[in-house]
Amino acid sequence: MKKMVLASLQDAIKIYNQYQAQFRQVAVEADELRRMSKRVIFYVGKGQEDEAAELLQEATKLLDKIVSQVDDKQILYDNEGYKAASEEFMEACLTYMILTGQELDLSLVTTTSTRRLGSFSDLCGELARVAILLATDGKTKKVVEIRDFIQELILELSKTKIVENSYLRGKYDQAERALRKVEDILYNLQLGRR
Structure with a gap:
C-alpha cells in the first residue's frame, strides 16, 4: 500500500512540475503578447493601419502558440499574466475593428468571460484617446460618432451584473470616465465655436 501511495x-x-514549467512559459510569452497588443492599439490609433495589421497578425500567431502549447487550459485561466494579455489582445482586436472597419473572429480568443467584458470597457478608453486626436484635427463629426458608440457600449455593459464583480465594476467606471472625457471634448469644441 505504501508503494502505491508513494507512486501516486x-x-x-x-x-505539478510539468504544470509549473508550462505556467512559467505562458507567463513569459503572455507578457510579449501584451506588449504587442499595446503597440497594435498605438499604431491603429495613430492611423498606421499597415503596421497595426502586421503586428496584429504576429500577435495572433503568438496567442495561438501559447494556447496550443499547454496540456491543460486551466493553466491559462490560472495565469494572471495570460489573463491580462488576452484582455489586452481582445482590446487591440476591438480597437482595430472599430478604427479600420475590418472584421476579426473574436470567438477564437481563449480568455475568461470577465476579461472579455473588461476589454470592451477598455475599448472606451482607447476610443477617447482617438477622439482627442480627432478633435485636434478638427474632425468634430468623428468625435460625435465615437461618443455615440461609447454610449452604446456603456448601455450594453450596464445590462450585465458587473456591479457584483469588483474587477468589472472598476472597468465600467473607467468606461464612464472615458465617455465623460469625450463629452468634455465636444463641449469645449462647442465653446470654441461661439
Missing part, C-alpha cells in the same frame, strides 16, 4: 505522490509531483 511521484506522479502528482511530475504533473
Whole structure:
C-alpha cells in the first residue's frame, strides 16, 4: 500500500512540475503578447493601419502558440499574466475593428468571460484617446460618432451584473470616465465655436 501511495505522490509531483514549467512559459510569452497588443492599439490609433495589421497578425500567431502549447487550459485561466494579455489582445482586436472597419473572429480568443467584458470597457478608453486626436484635427463629426458608440457600449455593459464583480465594476467606471472625457471634448469644441 505504501508503494502505491508513494507512486501516486511521484506522479502528482511530475504533473505539478510539468504544470509549473508550462505556467512559467505562458507567463513569459503572455507578457510579449501584451506588449504587442499595446503597440497594435498605438499604431491603429495613430492611423498606421499597415503596421497595426502586421503586428496584429504576429500577435495572433503568438496567442495561438501559447494556447496550443499547454496540456491543460486551466493553466491559462490560472495565469494572471495570460489573463491580462488576452484582455489586452481582445482590446487591440476591438480597437482595430472599430478604427479600420475590418472584421476579426473574436470567438477564437481563449480568455475568461470577465476579461472579455473588461476589454470592451477598455475599448472606451482607447476610443477617447482617438477622439482627442480627432478633435485636434478638427474632425468634430468623428468625435460625435465615437461618443455615440461609447454610449452604446456603456448601455450594453450596464445590462450585465458587473456591479457584483469588483474587477468589472472598476472597468465600467473607467468606461464612464472615458465617455465623460469625450463629452468634455465636444463641449469645449462647442465653446470654441461661439
